[in-house]
Amino acid sequence: MARSKVAIIGGGPAGSVAGLTLRKLGHEVTIYERLSLPRYRIGESLLPGTMSILNRLGLQEKIDAQNYVKKPSATFLWGQDQAPWTFSFAAPKVTPWVFDHAVQVKREDFDRLLLDEARSRGVTVHEDTPVTDVDLSDPDRVVLTVRQGGENVSVESDFVIDAGGSGSLLARKLGVRQYDEFYRNFAIWSYFRLKDPFEGDLKGTTYSITFEDGWVWMIPLKGDLYSVGLVVDRSKSAEVRARGADEFYTSTLAKCARAMGILNGAEQVDEVRIVQDWSYDTSLYSADRFFLCGDAACFTDPLFSQGVHLASQSAVSAAAAIDRITSHGDERDAVHAWYNRTYREAYEQYHQFLASFYTFASFTEPDSEFWRKRRITESDDDRLVRRQWFESLAANGPEASGGTVATFRDRASTMISIGRHQRPDLSDDFSEAELNAARVRWISDLTARLNNISRFRWSGGKAVLKPYYGVEPTGFRLEHREVLANEDGLDLTRYAMDDETRQIFQDLAEEEFGYRTLVKRLGAAGRQEQSTQLVIRLMEAGLLDGYDDNGDKVFIQGRLHFGGVGVEYEV
Amino acid sequence: MTERIQSVVVAALDEINASRAEKIPTDDVLGLCLYGDAGVFESMYLVAFLSLLEENIEDEFGAEISLTSEKAVSLRVSPFSSVRRLIGFIEGELELVGVRG
Numbered sequence: 001m002a003r004s005k006v007a008i009i010g011g012g013p014a015g016s017v018a019g020l021t022l023r024k025l026g027h028e029v030t031i032y033e034r035l036s037l038p039r040y041r042i043g044e045s046l047l048p049g050t051m052s053i054l055n056r057l058g059l060q061e062k063i064d065a066q067n068y069v070k071k072p073s074a075t076f077l078w079g080q081d082q083a084p085w086t087f088s089f090a091a092p093k094v095t096p097w098v099f100d101h102a103v104q105v106k107r108e109d110f111d112r113l114l115l116d117e118a119r120s121r122g123v124t125v126h127e128d129t130p131v132t133d134v135d136l137s138d139p140d141r142v143v144l145t146v147r148q149g150g151e152n153v154s155v156e157s158d159f160v161i162d163a164g165g166s167g168s169l170l171a172r173k174l175g176v177r178q179y180d181e182f183y184r185n186f187a188i189w190s191y192f193r194l195k196d197p198f199e200g201d202l203k204g205t206t207y208s209i210t211f212e213d214g215w216v217w218m219i220p221l222k223g224d225l226y227s228v229g230l231v232v233d234r235s236k237s238a239e240v241r242a243r244g245a246d247e248f249y250t251s252t253l254a255k256c257a258r259a260m261g262i263l264n265g266a267e268q269v270d271e272v273r274i275v276q277d278w279s280y281d282t283s284l285y286s287a288d289r290f291f292l293c294g295d296a297a298c299f300t301d302p303l304f305s306q307g308v309h310l311a312s313q314s315a316v317s318a319a320a321a322i323d324r325i326t327s328h329g330d331e332r333d334a335v336h337a338w339y340n341r342t343y344r345e346a347y348e349q350y351h352q353f354l355a356s357f358y359t360f361a362s363f364t365e366p367d368s369e370f371w372r373k374r375r376i377t378e379s380d381d382d383r384l385v386r387r388q389w390f391e392s393l394a395a396n397g398p399e400a401s402g403g404t405v406a407t408f409r410d411r412a413s414t415m416i417s418i419g420r421h422q423r424p425d426l427s428d429d430f431s432e433a434e435l436n437a438a439r440v441r442w443i444s445d446l447t448a449r450l451n452n453i454s455r456f457r458w459s460g461g462k463a464v465l466k467p468y469y470g471v472e473p474t475g476f477r478l479e480h481r482e483v484l485a486n487e488d489g490l491d492l493t494r495y496a497m498d499d500e501t502r503q504i505f506q507d508l509a510e511e512e513f514g515y516r517t518l519v520k521r522l523g524a525a526g527r528q529e530q531s532t533q534l535v536i537r538l539m540e541a542g543l544l545d546g547y548d549d550n551g552d553k554v555f556i557q558g559r560l561h562f563g564g565v566g567v568e569y570e571v
Numbered sequence: 572m573t574e575r576i577q578s579v580v581v582a583a584l585d586e587i588n589a590s591r592a593e594k595i596p597t598d599d600v601l602g603l604c605l606y607g608d609a610g611v612f613e614s615m616y617l618v619a620f621l622s623l624l625e626e627n628i629e630d631e632f633g634a635e636i637s638l639t640s641e642k643a644v645s646l647r648v649s650p651f652s653s654v655r656r657l658i659g660f661i662e663g664e665l666e667l668v669g670v671r672g
Contacts, residue, residue: 091613436606439607439614526589528587532616532619532622
């Protein structure tokens with residue numbers, strides 16, 4: 001089996017998960033970490049998709065032994081006078097690696113655990129070893145300059161993964177980083193001694209709470225600690241300089257009555273820390289012999305705790321991509337195209353989600369400058385001009401099946417209505433079960449809309465299969481798959497397709513039948529369970545449009561899904 | 572009629588299981604929760620399952636009923652909280668359209 005030598009910059013979650021995956025795939029790996037672990041990091045709230053990846057990498061026992069606080073959900077007090085709403089991670093176990101919870105971690109412990117595990121599995125780890133240069137000029141190898149014992153040393157590898165965080169050497173050197181004007185915030189936070197005040201279904205949840213100056217996170221950690229952070233506009237930094245970080249933190253937090261209510265006079269037990277929170281992505285996620293992973297590639301507002309998940313997901317993908325290129329050198333360009341596209345789409349998903357929620361909150365905080373500045377109201381909003389998804393949305397206009405500018409608010413409203421508590425205040429009486437009625441009602445409405453579709457129209461000529469890739473969910477190898485597309489190049493990459501299913505859509509292109517007939521035919525092809533999901537995603541991708549008996553277009557709004565590697569969660 | 576309906580539900584579950592890696596347990600099928608905290612379907616999969624079931628009910632009983640009607644979603648205890656509840660709901664709906672066991 002072909003084997004590559006891979007250098008990884010950074011020993012955080014992205015670097016360690018990439019190292020663990022590459023070792024699993026049989027490659028030789030060296031991690032260069034600038035600092036010595038443990039070292040402090042923010043980003044304590046994880047997502048179930050990360051648990052799933054770590055489980056499949058064989059770390060379950062190690063994670064369980066840490067007794068981290070179990071995180072069953074995220075709870076939002078989102079917008080003035082809004083009832084709390086919770087999105088739960090409870091999910092049907094359709095595969096053994098679906099997790100119904102995440103964990104809340106102290107990153108110094110968690111990152112150390114991952115790096116130690118990588119080392120124990122044969123990854124060479126150098127701590128206190130900054131990488132000072134990466135030379136990509138040789139098409140056959142990568143040359144890194146690392147600083148060890150006060151001396152510069154050159155090391156060679158076949159590939160390099162930059163998982164070096166926001167200070168990424170490669171992103172800077174290549175000039176590929178693109179900042180987003182829309183989310184230029186900073187975060188300021190500290191820790192409080194507080195036993196989780198809630199039992200039952202709220203125990204362990206992460207709170208996100210809006211107030212006039214921004215929003216607050218509250219994360220329960222092991223040892224009765226609460227991480228409490230404020231996300232505020234960058235213009236407030238002048239106030240921080242004038243008044244000092246402690247005074248600014250205390251007085252700004254005091255403006256958030258609902259956070260103060262949860263804290264209930266708890267004692268602050270740590271210093272106040274600040275970090276810049278500017279969203280960015282990259283014009284290039286990988287090429288030739290390099291890959292960017294985690295914060296080295298992109299970062300977006302931490303509202304959905306997606307940081308470690310994007311890091312671990314991209315790390316597995318980069319490792320699988322390197323493995324594929326190692327054994328199939330002629331596919332290099334196609335593999336890079338896959339990595340760039342899947343990573344960009346994952347990032348955009350969170351970004352759209354954020355735009356929805358910020359826009360929703362802006363309408364409930366009408367007097368707040370912070371929220372007004374973050375409202376999307378116009379399709380020519382120049383803060384978003386660079387964003388592909390927004391350009392596409394604006395260009396499609398109000399008749400498009402993908403939605404309109406108003407969809408940002410509507411989508412958040414839909415999700416909030418599905419997760420809204422039946423009582424206005426947080427209380428131990430909250431039960432996950434009370435959300436079912438709203439969810440079932442939403443399902444009923446969706447079903448009625450789908451059943452109204454008496455005619456589907458397939459866009460862009462014939463239904464065709466086109467080659468793509470997917471990561472095999474247990475072995476983590478990148479495998480060929482075929483996906484459904486039209487002749488204009490629009491496609492749906494989420495599902496591997498076969499010719500039998502393609503033929504159903506080709507028949508649909510010619511006969512234009514309705515929803516019930518379509519799901520029946522998909523069922524006969526062995527796709528019964530995923531049929532509705534498939535139809536909705538084809539509509540969202542612009543491949544299918546549905547019409548009722550009057551010839552009116554039927555608008556379908558699915559729930560958002562957070563992806564992972566071979567797993568996804570609906571929100 | 573209850574047994575006939577149960578057979579139709581189990582057949583639909585078997586059809587779903589045929590393409591599932593992690594099978595839906597059918598040993599205590601009446602107690603099986605379809606949707607919610609301990610449910611076996613996420614939203615979209617439930618929609619697909621209910622579509623399949625409606626088709627199979629029509630084939631078996633020659634009657635068209637809706638499992639996601641206003642009535643179904645207004646019940647205090649959801650018909651999707653267990654297969655037992657769902658069978659009860661289907662039976663009631665079939666009786667309303669004149670189908671007798």
